[in-house]
Each structure stands twice: as C-alpha cells, then as structure tokens.
Amino acid sequence: MQVLEVKNLTKAFGGIKAVTDINLEVNEGQIAGIIGPNGAGKTTFFNLLTGIYTPTSGNIKYNLNTTVEGKKLKPNKISSYGISRTFQNIRLFKEMTVLENVLIGYHHNFKYSVASAFLRLSSFAKGENEALNEALKLLKVFNLLDKKDELAQNLPYGEQRKLEIARAMASNPRLLLLDEPAAGMNPQETNDLTELIRWIRDEFKLTIILIEHDMSLVMDLCENIFVFDYGQLIASGSPKEVQNNPQVIKAYLGA
Structure with a gap:
C-alpha cells in the first residue's frame, strides 16, 4: 500500500x-x-x-x-x-521540560472540548491522564524517562534530537x-x-x-x-x- x-x-x-x-x-x-x-x-x-x-x-x-x-x-x-516530522534545526520548547515537550505532541489527539478543559470536567482529567501515561511510555522507549523533569535546553545535543523524534511520535x-x-x-x-x-x-x-x-x-x-x-x-x-x-x-x- x-x-x-x-x-x-x-x-x-x-x-x-x-x-x-x-x-x-x-x-x-x-x-x-x-x-x-x-x-x-x-x-x-x-x-x-x-x-x-x-x-x-x-x-x-x-x-x-x-x-x-x-x-x-x-x-x-x-x-x-x-504525518509528523522533525526539523533540520532542532525546534524544541527549550524552556519547557522534557515531559512537557512530548505532551505538546499529543495536543491534537485530545478528545475533550474547550469547555471541558475550562470547567475541569472528568473528560478533561481522563484525557490529561491518558496523555501523561503515553508520554511517559515514549520517554522510556527513548531512554529519556530519567530526564523528564529537566529543561529541554539542558539536554546534550544527541538527546535533544531524540526528544524531537519522541515529540513527533506523540502524534501517533x-x-x-x-x-x-x-x-x-x-x-x-x-x-x-x-x-x-x-x-x-x-x-x-x-x-x-x-x-x-x-x-x-x-x-x-x-x-x-x-x-x-x-x-x-x-x-x-x-x-x-x-x-x-x-x-x-x-x-x-x-x-
């Protein structure tokens, strides 16, 4: 195909x-x-x-x-x-944590509405928990789980590349x-x-x-x-x- x-x-x-x-x-x-x-x-x-x-x-x-x-x-x-991609020049949110960068990749997969997010309804909490669990799984795959709370800018260059790929993977x-x-x-x-x-x-x-x-x-x-x-x-x-x-x-x- x-x-x-x-x-x-x-x-x-x-x-x-x-x-x-x-x-x-x-x-x-x-x-x-x-x-x-x-x-x-x-x-x-x-x-x-x-x-x-x-x-x-x-x-x-x-x-x-x-x-x-x-x-x-x-x-x-x-x-x-x-379709997902990475860039020639690394484009991470460098002042956000490793985990937060990957969570951003899940954004378009969120199923809850704006109203649910604003009112903190159960659908919002469920979506957030699912995204968190999936992000942690990805970080484990890319051997970045122990760096999840570090700022992206503090990672060595090679790990920043891996993080960018992990974020791209978050969109499934x-x-x-x-x-x-x-x-x-x-x-x-x-x-x-x-x-x-x-x-x-x-x-x-x-x-x-x-x-x-x-x-x-x-x-x-x-x-x-x-x-x-x-x-x-x-x-x-x-x-x-x-x-x-x-x-x-x-x-x-x-x-």
Missing part, C-alpha cells in the same frame, strides 16, 4: 522553481532516504508535504487523502492524516519525516540513531522518510533512495543502484 504518492509537484518562489515536477511513491513500512547537495530542494519538499508551503502545482496523496494544485492544507490537517503518525536527524552527532550517536530509527519503524509499524547527508547512515538504513539536484528528482532506487548511478556520482556522491 502506498503511504505517499507525489505527482508533478512544483514549488516556485517568484520566478525561481525550488522544486520542479517531482514524481515519487513511498510504500507502507519503507525507510526511504532523500539525498542531494545543499540547495537541492530537499527541505522545501518536506515543507510541501507538511503544509508549511503551498504547492504551486501538482498533487500530494497521503494515505489516500489528496491535496491538489494550489490548495492550502494547514499542518494540523496534515497531521490528522498521520503513520508517516514520519526526519530532516537530517544525524546532523551534529558523533559516530556513536549516529550508530545508536540508526538502530533507533529501524526499531521505531518495526515497533510502531511506521513508514519513514529521512533527509540526510551522512551516507553511511543512508546506505545502511534506507531501502529506497531519492536523489534531488537543483529541485529535480534525478534518480531513485536501491542504495546500490544509486551509488552506481553516473548522474548521482557527478551531482553529489563524487563530491
């Missing part, structure tokens, strides 16, 4: 096309990678998938739900389709988008992250797409790779196929 289908996706800023006629598919359960030089349009593509940018043209279909040319979908609507996604998750990590942290991503996919039955410059991680982890250059998809295939593609070597891997 296809979790994501993109057809002729284009984004222009004025007269400049940041993404041009992208066509790709990602199947359920895959770990797919997006690689390419800086400025190739990779993060713009993620921003289109998550509603930060509106497509100039083209279609995006998530789990059989489609956004069409020029249609603006709010990020919370896309989240309701089961089917498709998880990771934008350079290994950026700034040392080799041991990268190895641990590789195993964590693979475990998350298997344990939570997720599909994962990641943007990454660490080729050892990409080639070890990803089953299918899409290569961007100057806003265009120039190649796709297995790690071996991509590594041996002359156009990819010229545009990116050879550098």
Whole structure:
C-alpha cells in the first residue's frame, strides 16, 4: 500500500522553481532516504508535504487523502492524516521540560472540548491522564524517562534530537519525516540513531522518510533512495543502484 504518492509537484518562489515536477511513491513500512547537495530542494519538499508551503502545482496523496494544485492544507490537517516530522534545526520548547515537550505532541489527539478543559470536567482529567501515561511510555522507549523533569535546553545535543523524534511520535503518525536527524552527532550517536530509527519503524509499524547527508547512515538504513539536484528528482532506487548511478556520482556522491 502506498503511504505517499507525489505527482508533478512544483514549488516556485517568484520566478525561481525550488522544486520542479517531482514524481515519487513511498510504500507502507519503507525507510526511504532523500539525498542531494545543499540547495537541492530537499527541505522545501518536506515543507510541501507538511503544509508549511503551498504547492504551486501538482498533487500530494497521503494515505489516500489528496491535496491538489494550489490548495492550502494547514499542518494540523496534515497531521490528522498521520504525518509528523522533525526539523533540520532542532525546534524544541527549550524552556519547557522534557515531559512537557512530548505532551505538546499529543495536543491534537485530545478528545475533550474547550469547555471541558475550562470547567475541569472528568473528560478533561481522563484525557490529561491518558496523555501523561503515553508520554511517559515514549520517554522510556527513548531512554529519556530519567530526564523528564529537566529543561529541554539542558539536554546534550544527541538527546535533544531524540526528544524531537519522541515529540513527533506523540502524534501517533503513520508517516514520519526526519530532516537530517544525524546532523551534529558523533559516530556513536549516529550508530545508536540508526538502530533507533529501524526499531521505531518495526515497533510502531511506521513508514519513514529521512533527509540526510551522512551516507553511511543512508546506505545502511534506507531501502529506497531519492536523489534531488537543483529541485529535480534525478534518480531513485536501491542504495546500490544509486551509488552506481553516473548522474548521482557527478551531482553529489563524487563530491
């Protein structure tokens, strides 16, 4: 089953096309990678998938739900389709605790009404307790439970990355988008992250797409790779196929 289908996706800023006629598919359960030089349009593509940018043209279909040319979908609507993401630059609420950051990820799952929250009705208390229990479970999975009361800004860099992924997981996604998750990590942290991503996919039955410059991680982890250059998809295939593609070597891997 296809979790994501993109057809002729284009984004222009004025007269400049940041993404041009992208066509790709990602199947359920895959770990797919997006690689390419800086400025190739990779993060713009993620921003289109998550509603930060509106497509100039083209279609995006998530789990059989489609956004069409020029249609603006709010990020919370896309989240309701089961899409969640992290960012290239860590975007935590750094003056909030580790636990509070994860609880924010559960916000759109809350079933109680504004009136219930204002009046502190039983439905509000039940929803809060459920969110708390689920957040604690996630922190345990990510080995952050003992840090739950620490401010996010006090965590080491690698643990801040893990916390951002944990917060993304709190929305119960089917498709998880990771934008350079290994950026700034040392080799041991990268190895641990590789195993964590693979475990998350298997344990939570997720599909994962990641943007990454660490080729050892990409080639070890990803089953299918899409290569961007100057806003265009120039190649796709297995790690071996991509590594041996002359156009990819010229545009990116050879550098």
